[in-house]
């Protein structure tokens with residue numbers, strides 16, 4: 001009897017120790033992010049890393065004679081809600097399945113691009129090969145963006161969003177909605 005009580009005590013101490021370790025580990029993990037709790041202020045501009053990579057992308061594609069235009073950056077919840085209604089209760093095609101707060105655009109973590117043709121006209125033509133290298137300019141841009149750390153909407157399974165590029169910093173929309181933000185480093 002005495003022996004088994006001793007074993008039980010050792011087990012309890014071990015479990016408490018593991019629980020404490022687990023909490024400490026989680027706290028360490030949280031330091032990767034600016035954990036602002038709920039109702040963290042909404043960013044008003046692109047995350048600095050997204051901004052930086054966006055500019056690199058524009059430069060790198062121009063090196064291979066592709067001109068792109070960034071047609072969309074940060075979007076407020078209100079603008080997102082309006083966009084959601086497009087093709088549903090307002091004119092136009094459905095362009096998004098995300099309502100306010102459900103898009104990485106709302107947190108300054110996404111951009112959209114389009115091509116500019118020789119006539120300096122903005123086009124959404126994924127077949128266009130303006131630099132005449134036998135490859136679609138649109139996909140060339142997507143490949144370079146992915147090398148720069150973006151996720152490309154053309155790879156999304158449910159809703160292919162060809163103009164869309166985002167960086168999640170491993171944060172889910174739920175985490176962002178709860179007020180967790182990527183650190184700005």
Ligand SMILES: [Zn+2]
Pocket residue numbers: 072105110111112161163164165
């Ligand atoms: Zn987008």
